[in-house]
Amino acid sequence: MAQNLVEKIVQKYSSGYPEGYMVKSGDYVMIHPKHVMTHDNTGAVIPKFKETGATKLANPRQVVNTLDHNIQDTTEKNLEKYRKIEEFSRGMGADFYPAGRGIGHQIMIEEGYAFPGALAVASDSHSNMYGGMGCLGTPVVRTDAAAIWATGKTWWQIPPVAKVVLSGKLPTGVTGKDLIITLCGYFSKDEVLNHAVEFSGDGVQYLTIDQRLAIANMTTEWGALVGLFPVDDETIDWLTDRAEFVKKRGLQGVNSDVDATGGIHPRINEKTIASLKAGMSDLKADEDAFYGKEIKIDLGAIEPAVSGPNGVKVWNKVSTLIDKKIKIDKAYLVSCVNSRVEDIAEAASVLKGNKIADGVKFYVAAASSEVQAESERRGDWEILLDAGAVPLPPGCGPCIGLGTGLLEAGETGISATNRNFKGRMGSPDSFAYLASPAVVAQSAISGFIDGRTSKPQNLGTSEPFSITVNSSKIVADGSSLIPIIEGFPGVIEGEIIFCHQDNLNTDGIYPGKYTYQDDITPEGQAAVAMENYDPEFQKLAGFGDVIVGGFNFGTGSSREQAATALKYRGISVLIAGSFSETYKRNAINNGFLTIEVPELVSELKVKYGSENRVLNRD
8 A cells, every 4th residue: 555654664663453454544553752841741651650650661762851941940949840751761761851952843843853754753743843854743741751651652543644835936036034934824714734744855955953843833824733744865865964063073962972082963863864875765655655634835926925814824025014114013033833043043133233123022942952152153243232232041931921031911922933823932922023143133124014025936837836636545434423432421411611712722722821730739720710711710610511612613722721611610511613633632631521512613613702701602
């Protein structure tokens, strides 16, 4: 049977099927990831791990722990949490990277854990980013991470796979960030929801690894579970340069797993690169592989773009916004999507010789300490600071609504981050836009949303963006319904609370500012449920109620509290038109029942409408 690249990689890193069986989309398998990364949420994974009864990691070399989300918090409480995480990691023999080393996803790339052709996971929704290196990256939830620590594996259903064919080249001044913002905005009707996305076509060769990482990272916001690029000469060149960089500078890893004398990296070296090159023929989709959807993109038609406010599916070309002079108060060049060397250089080219506008604060943080050091060596970091930028340590910070520089009520910000959900970067009464580093930098100078415009260079196609839906080759077997497990209630009754919004994100359900309070009680979680969406929820909800949500319920961050907070609030069952796969996984793993009934959701929308955010009780 022909397989696409996603299926081929899963075949290599999974079990649970008969010998000789070829896995395909829709199959439930046990995946054995090459690596699993957890960050600040390691503190919440540890007790779940201990609850399994395990006393040691199944494979210490599989586990990577980083500290990156709340590193600006130097209170004794947070420092004690960090100390406990480090003590556990080192005691268990896991690879550990302390606060200040960088964002976990960037470390996974720099340190070769997300190696081309491998499968790597993390308890964070932006694990998709590893696909920029040709590594199948996908998010897991905290209970999954604990299971992997204890057993080396967890369950996964192989998603449907969509192919995005890129042709031509991006015009000068247009970046990978502009491409993914355009994809999120143009194909905004859940076309790739809960899909794995494979990028292909002759246009891929013109995208740098930094651009691929940014695109793969934000396939999460597009609704996908995987964003996978092919392994090609660009990938090999990046690895070769990285191995040489380590060798020349004699870098020593945090765990002394890099030989400081010879500078030989344990995962990125001549031997591993040679092995990868020898096996590249196996890292290609079969010619007749099946894809549920095929999207074609003429890269020459992409322009600098902005998403927002307060949603990645609200999309505008920069050229249409300049004359509106949308005033900004804050600008950001931070996060795992666009704070690498190439991104900082892009912003520096705009800022050189200029100053940040009066009344605007521009916050910058490199994706890692290595990125900052290299940007300093090149002189780009100094250009940012000379222009008036406020430096922050390498980490997540304002992207997740933590630390310095959050948006206050009434303020407008433009950010090179990946997510601009209502209330995520500060006050729910603020307005957040997303853009490329160049657009963010120019906006910081101008004091309003601004940027270089680029004339589209259409390559001659009549329609630069198109999508085709293919009929599945898999025929349903007509199996009977699975019987209900003895003791499980056959009927659940309760008053309905209708929450009509489609794409309701986890920041709306459970605000990010509470996410890393590991000692928050179930009652505490329940008390802040839906706080960013509708504060009236707490007055409206009763024990045993049934929530009916919209479509793609629970999109966004992978925080499991967005499921457990509703469970602890006494919600008996959660019904939606469809769910984010990660949200559904969190709910199932925590014993919170979710059911998809799109017909009911559509009927309630007709009855109650969907123009405002107010919850309705029926």
